[in-house]
Amino acid sequence: MSHTLQIEVDPFLCATQEREISGELVYEKLQRIQGDIESSSDPIKANLQFSKVGKFVVLTGRISTNLVLQCVACLGSIEFPVDIEVKLAIINDVSQVNLLPDGYEPYLLDGERLSISEVVEDEVVIVLPDFARHEICPIDLPKNSASKDFSLEPDRKKNPFEVLKSLKKH
Numbered sequence: 001m002s003h004t005l006q007i008e009v010d011p012f013l014c015a016t017q018e019r020e021i022s023g024e025l026v027y028e029k030l031q032r033i034q035g036d037i038e039s040s041s042d043p044i045k046a047n048l049q050f051s052k053v054g055k056f057v058v059l060t061g062r063i064s065t066n067l068v069l070q071c072v073a074c075l076g077s078i079e080f081p082v083d084i085e086v087k088l089a090i091i092n093d094v095s096q097v098n099l100l101p102d103g104y105e106p107y108l109l110d111g112e113r114l115s116i117s118e119v120v121e122d123e124v125v126i127v128l129p130d131f132a133r134h135e136i137c138p139i140d141l142p143k144n145s146a147s148k149d150f151s152l153e154p155d156r157k158k159n160p161f162e163v164l165k166s167l168k169k170h
Contacts, residue, residue, distance in 0.1 A: 004029070005046055005120055008113040011090045014050035015057040022047045025117055032121045036128060038068040038077060046120050048086060053101045057090040063123050069132035074139050078132050084123050090114065 003023035014021075024043040027034065048061035063084040068077050089104040091097065097106050107119065 005044075005116045007117075008115050009050075010112060011050060011057045011059070011109065011114045015052045018049065018051050020047070020049045021116055023116075025120055029117065030121060031117075033125055033128065036069070038070060040077075041065065041067040044082075044120055044124060046086075046116075048116070048119075053089070053104070056096075056099075056101060056104070058101070058104060059086060059088045059090060059107070059119070061086045063120055065124075067124075067128075069129070071134050071137060072131045073133050074137040076134065076138055078134055080129075080132065082124060082127055084127060086123060088119070 003021075005021070005023040005025050006029055007021075009019075009021070013019075024045045026043045027037070027039050027041055030037075030044075042065045044063060044065040046061065046063045048059055051058055051060070063082065063086060065082045067080045067082060069080050070076070071078050087104050088107040089100045090109050091100070091106050092109045094108065100106055107122075
């Protein structure tokens, strides 16, 4: 898969043609989640198909990758596998939400063109944890304030100019 997903399409035309779009998004091209994942993450791969279900344009397929996140407790790396089944119904008015076919999530289209990379990133954002954390961190962290290593105050650093006091002459 060497095709980029950095394209905008007319979803209605694509549904009429039953178009399939496959490709990947590399770290450098990510806009919304780049700050949440590490650069060593695998590219996000997507295989998406447009079609029609009744009068609705639908986008189905799969998004997968292996992201690397940073643990909020120990700051170590966490591998986070992503495998998303995509079942979206493209709508351009919120009033259509109640009319969607069963099993489809709404995707509100703003304008006439659909950015595939935005759709892919939106779907990945939904599955990202609010706070990435190991089940058991590889380093021993203080559990609470009763731990002997727990300190409420930060370590005091030596003032680098302390040495100059001894050189001061009266």
